Amino acid sequence: MQAAAGMEPDLPARAIRAAGLKVTAPRLAVLEMLRGAPHSSAEDIFAGIRSALPGTSTQAVYGILSAFAAAGLVRRFDPPGSPTRFECRVGDNHHHIVCVRCRAVRDVDCVVGQAPCLQPSDDSGFVVFAAEVTFNGLCKTCQEQAAHTEV
Ligand SMILES: [Zn+2]
Ligand SMILES: [Zn+2]
Known part of the structure; x- marks a missing residue:
């Protein structure tokens, strides 16, 4: 051993x-x-x-x-519009931020520190134990490229 x-x-x-x-x-x-x-x-x-x-x-x-x-x-x-991704970071209620242009994915820590980060305005009687949020945005590289091409 x-x-x-x-x-x-x-x-x-x-x-x-x-x-x-x-x-x-x-x-x-x-x-x-x-x-x-x-x-x-x-x-x-x-x-x-x-x-x-x-x-x-x-x-x-x-x-x-x-x-x-x-x-x-x-x-x-499952990021919108791209194939399923996998990761080893499990069970920590983290979320993802996705670049709408190049599809880069980054982790976002649990927003409030414990699951679920969000409470639905109407939970239809469900017991809510997790919320998965996908933030959509433009990554730094794509922001720079967009700034150049817009000239
Ligand atoms: Zn990007
Ligand atoms: Zn992740």
């Missing part, structure tokens, strides 16, 4: 095991890639791991991501 001090590189394997899933090379590659590149789509991840895992496919990556999401290991996020 490894000492606790050397645990960092083994973290993805531990996380997969803790989620009740078997550790496989493709699962490890997907989770490692996602840790380094949050809000990636299945396509993005496939592009990042295909050279290391020639036998894999977008469909396989999507299957792995779905299993991870079902096990609570990753969170899925």
Whole structure:
């Protein structure tokens, strides 16, 4: 058994095991890639791991991501007008800000510090435990580009 001090590189394997899933090379590659590149789509991840895992496919990556999401290991996020993104940051009630031009996604911390950030004006009798907010805007790069092209 490894000492606790050397645990960092083994973290993805531990996380997969803790989620009740078997550790496989493709699962490890997907989770490692996602840790380094949050809000990636299945396509993005496939592009990042295909050279290391020639036998894999977008469909396989999507299957792995779905299993991870079902096990609570990753969170899925559907920005309007672009493919589903995945991230390892789960369970903290964070929101997203999306650039309407280049589709860049950034995290926004929970607005009031605890879930749900918002109370609906009429909850129809539901018990509300989470609110997912997508802020739409223009990222810095796109603001600069817009300023140049408008001249
Ligand atoms: Zn942008
Ligand atoms: Zn996020």
